[in-house]
Amino acid sequence: xxxxxxxxxxxxxxxxxxxxxxxxxxxxxxxxxxxxxxxxxxxxxxxxxxxxxxxxxxxxxxxxxxxxxxxxxxxxxxxxxxxxxxxxxxxxxxxxxxxxxxxxx
Numbered sequence: 001x002x003x004x005x006x007x008x009x010x011x012x013x014x015x016x017x018x019x020x021x022x023x024x025x026x027x028x029x030x031x032x033x034x035x036x037x038x039x040x041x042x043x044x045x046x047x048x049x050x051x052x053x054x055x056x057x058x059x060x061x062x063x064x065x066x067x068x069x070x071x072x073x074x075x076x077x078x079x080x081x082x083x084x085x086x087x088x089x090x091x092x093x094x095x096x097x098x099x100x101x102x103x104x105x
Contacts, residue, residue, distance in 0.1 A: 008063050014085040015060035021088040022053025055084040
């Protein structure tokens with residue numbers, strides 16, 4: 001492995017979660033477009049969902065192909081995937097915790 005390569009351990013799981021969260025955000029934004037009281041939510045959720053979905057899909061595809069060929073994966077691709085994973089985790093945490101704690105305030 002060269003200086004521009006990075007270990008890919010866990011990146012496939014990060015990619016799968018990114019694809020799932022991206023699809024959820026895209027479907028949620030489509031549903032929000034049907035209700036005018038949710039604006040500007042769909043305009044935020046749709047591009048965010050597309051970016052997270054595409055990042056996860058591209059990373060999953062490239063990691064799988066490069067692993068089969070025995071080539072190293074570049075750091076930039078894995079860094080973007082990890083950042084999208086962190087954003088996905090924050091979104092999932094907000095979706096779970098906000099409905100629980102919101103009635104308390």
